[in-house]
Amino acid sequence: MSTEANPSFEQRVQDRQDAVEAWVRRNITKGSWARIIRMARKPSPEEFRRTSIVCGIGLMVLGAIGFLILLLMDHTFPWLIHDVFNIPLP
Secondary structure (H helix, E strand, C coil), rough: CCCCCCCCCCHHHHHHHHHHHHHHHHHCCHHHHHHHHCCCCCHHHHHHHHHHHHHHHHHHHHHCCCCCCCCHHHHHHHHHHHHCCCCCCC
């Protein structure tokens, strides 16, 4: 069996990856995306640490807001609807 007639799985994957990389080189490296890609770099350990801390704080704040909304929905809204506005709950 010839390799060209029936390429192996690895060869098919390599060909597909080469096609994707060629497409990226043709399309992404022009225009405004090119500037972004050229400016991109691996962050220093200090930058990565600081970014991780800020993202973690943001996640905690969003979680706390979600928890407060849950508490309002479970405790305050039923009291408000049933006792204040006299609307019967199902």
